[in-house]
Amino acid sequence: MSNINQSGSFTLGDYSVKRLGYGAMQLAGPGVFGPPKDHETALAVLRAAVAAGVDHIDTSDFYGPHVTNRLIREALHPYRDDLVIVTKIGARRGTDASWLPAFSREELTQAVHDNLRNLGLDVLDVVNLRIMLDVHGPAEGSIEAPLTILADLQRQGLVRHIGLSNVTAKQIAEGRGITEIVCVQNQYNLAHRADDTLIDELARDGIAYVPFFPLGGFSPLQSSTLSDVAARLKATPMQVALAWLLQRAPNILLIPGTSSLEHLQQNLAAAGLVLPKNEIAELDRIAGVGAA
C-alpha cells in the first residue's frame, strides 16, 4: 500500500507540499489539445490522486486549452484546504495545436483571469511564467517585461506566489531582483541533467525545483540500465526514475503526468522506494554523470 508521506515535503512559498504531486497535462486530448479520450477516467485520476494524499497539482489553462483546468474544477471543487494548484501562463495555442508565446500585458492578464475562472478560484496559489524565447528549452534573454506584469497582477491580489519555467540561471537571478521566485520548472530527469548545478544552487536558497518530463514526457524513458535496476529492486522503471529524482535533491517536487489510474498508483508508490547507493551510481551513468 503506497503512502506518499514517505516522499517527505518541501516549501512552495508559504505552503508546504508533499514531494510527490501530480501533473495534469496528460489529461487533455492527444497533443494536449481538445477533450480527454475518456472524461470519466480523467475525473477519476484526479480524485484518486487527491484521495491518496496528493496536495500539489500542476496545470495550465493552455492545456486543451481550458480542458485540464475545467476537469480539475469538475473533479475536485470545492478544493481541500491543503491542495496547492500551480498553473502557468506565457503561452497560447494555435488552431493547429502549436505552442505560441503570449507575453503582452493583455495576454498575461487574460491568462490569469482564464485560470481563475476555469479553476473556480479567487486567487491563484502559484503561477509559473513559462518563458517562450525558445519553446523547446531555456534561451537567454531578458524576462523583465513579462515578469513585471505578472508581479503587478500579484500586487492586485490575483496571484499568491510566482515561479519561472523554461529558464536559465541568469533569468532566475534577474527574476529574483523583480519579485520573490518560489519555484523553477524546467525539463529534467535521469537522462536529461542540464540543470544539475542549478538544482543544487536553488536547494541552498530554499527554492523548489519542479522537473517537467520527470518520466521523459511524451516518449517515456527507456534504458536497459533503468530496466535492470528496476528488476533488481522489484519495481517498475518509472518508479525507479521517480525515486531517483526524490533522492537527487531535497528541493525537487515531482509532478509525474498520467491519464491512467494504474500508472497513477504505480507512480505514487515510488514514494516508498529507496535506491541503494550502488544503484544510484549505476543510474547516474545513464547521463554520463559520475562515470569511472
Ligand SMILES: NC(=O)c1ccc[n+]([C@@H]2O[C@H](COP(=O)([O-])OP(=O)(O)OC[C@H]3O[C@@H](n4cnc5c(N)ncnc54)[C@H](OP(=O)(O)O)[C@@H]3O)[C@@H](O)[C@H]2O)c1
Ligand atoms: N513547464 C513546462 O513547460 C511543462 C512542459 C511539459 C509538462 N509540464 C508539466 O509537467 C507534468 C509532467 O510532464 P508530462 O506529463 O508531460 O511527462 P512525464 O510525467 O515525464 O511522462 C508522462 C508520460 O509517461 C506516461 N506514464 C506515466 N506514468 C507511467 C507509468 N507508471 N508507466 C508507464 N508510463 C507512464 C504517460 O502516459 P499515460 O497517460 O499512459 O500514463 C505519459 O505518456 C505535466 O503534467 C505538466 O503539468 C510542464
